[in-house]
Amino acid sequence: MKIDRLLAIVILLINKRQVQAKELAGMFEVSVRTIYRDIEAINQAGIPIVTSQGAGGGISIMERFRLENKLLSADELAAITTALESVSSTYEVLHHGSALEKIRFLVSEEEMPEFRKKTEKWFVDISSWGESPVIKEKIRLLDEAADSTRAVSFTYVNREGQTGTRKVEPHTLV
Template structure:
């Protein structure tokens, strides 16, 4: 346990210029005195630690120190390569391939076969079915803007289809739920917003001026849907008896409750919006909304509009 804590402290110090002892103590649930003993042990192992005095002081690594390959096991390297391979399915980047080659090059020759086996056990494919080149172009455009602190200008279509012209400071690209978002400070709304890349049109980088990166707002969970549990409604769906496989594409088997007539019930809390209506309608006549009653009416009305359109 102590060795794991020591390695974790080293990695934290590599990734942060300076940390406070009390913050490390809270993170690892030990006393400040224990943290200082750990720091002494790290120093004794030959890793240069520097302490800064004063109100804004703390603990850091000597400038220029880099992580030695021996601190990463082959299993840890394999996990990194697996993550890079998975990310590359949706976000193609030359640097990813170069980094994977570097990782492979530092594996001892006797371990190469086992290492390659471990890195090919799992692949999480994030790529969309349509393999859109436009998405890749947007990713590269936004990444360029983030790297150089340049503004992005675009037309945005919100969940209701309303178009607005936006200028924003891009900070972070986020992949969540098979969709890409950019967390950016919107100059028009004067706050941080999440923009879905597929809803961004006429995207361009304004190279005339740059911005200073802001401190990102603290948030427990990043959500592409700007909603909270307070506006969620419990929805009860009834799947027909012969389409359980459709339900299992979206819900865990334990969430499916059998009925006496062989159908399957699912109870789930959702925010009510256009996404929910489209989600339910995507199952066609295989699914019936049982609750809430007003949602039944909404789906019935939309189904009637679909019938009218095809008549």
């Protein structure tokens, strides 16, 4: 999605001095031409982007321009990262990886060692023992059903051992 890419480029440029268009194109799996169009859109939004040619050249935000990127504290970003990584142990969704990468872009280079220390300290593995591919597939299907507001049916066994079929509309997986 273009808006996600534009935001990610701005966040990346806030935290890095300079990036080459080719590197951005590879990172977002688009053409270099698309990156230059994105840079133009960012410029039109009022964020002054500077491009320099030749060896050592690249794309950067104008030196004196800074956006406030402290909407969340380093501790809050670490907590979100830990939670996403934990959920990812059971629930494999491609968006988790890109969300984690964007969060890491929000952490400055100076804060990165402390951030890593905090995020590597905890990992809550909520997956089943053995990480059953069958359970992961069921979770994926339930997620898909909730997103598309489809009902699912399954066999249910109550505490007395009686078996029955249930049809439900999943909203939240606990």
